[in-house]
Structures are given as C-alpha cells and as structure tokens.
Amino acid sequence: MRLPHFRSRHFRRGAAARQERSARQAVELAPVVRDIRAARVTTYAGLAAALNARGVPTMLGRTWSPTTARRLALRIG
Structure with missing residues (x-):
C-alpha cells in the first residue's frame, strides 16, 4: 500500500531533522572521540565502552553499542 503524499513529505522532513541532530552530535563529540582514540582504543566496541564509561x-x-559508536565514528571521519 502506498502512503499518501503528505505522509512521505513529513517522513522526509523528519529524516532530515534526525540527520541534522546526528551531525550536530558528531561535532560536539569529536574531541571526546579523539581523546578516546589517542588512548589507543581502536575498536567500535572499545569506543562504545569508553563513551559509556564517561557517561x-x-x-x-x-x-552506546558498537553499532552506534561506528555510526558516530564514520560521521566524524
């Protein structure tokens, strides 16, 4: 079943808002992730554990899970 046009438009707007929030979070957490990487944490599981340990x-x-940590790391670059 195809959704009405207005719903798909609202879905796209919501997706854009989520992407914007994710990008903003990546910018805010970039220094924290750099510190964690400087401590020789190289895995996504390790990154997730370090973020959780820092609260x-x-x-x-x-x-954080390894998957969410991976998404953050890929956004940061």
Missing part, C-alpha cells in the same frame, strides 16, 4: 548518552539518551 556520554547517545542522541536518544541510551547507552
């Missing part, structure tokens, strides 16, 4: 919440206020 840094994800964008949704949850704990």
Whole structure:
C-alpha cells in the first residue's frame, strides 16, 4: 500500500531533522572521540565502552553499542 503524499513529505522532513541532530552530535563529540582514540582504543566496541564509561548518552539518551559508536565514528571521519 502506498502512503499518501503528505505522509512521505513529513517522513522526509523528519529524516532530515534526525540527520541534522546526528551531525550536530558528531561535532560536539569529536574531541571526546579523539581523546578516546589517542588512548589507543581502536575498536567500535572499545569506543562504545569508553563513551559509556564517561557517561556520554547517545542522541536518544541510551547507552552506546558498537553499532552506534561506528555510526558516530564514520560521521566524524
């Protein structure tokens, strides 16, 4: 079933807002991730554990998983 046009437009607007928030979070957390990498943490699981140990919440206020840490690391570059 195809969604009505207005719903798809709102979905795109919501997706753009989520991407913008994710980009903003990546900029804010870039120094923290650099510090963690400087401590020779090389895996996404290690990055997630370090962010959780520092008490840094994800964008949704949850704990970091290797997948969310990977997405953050890829956004930062």
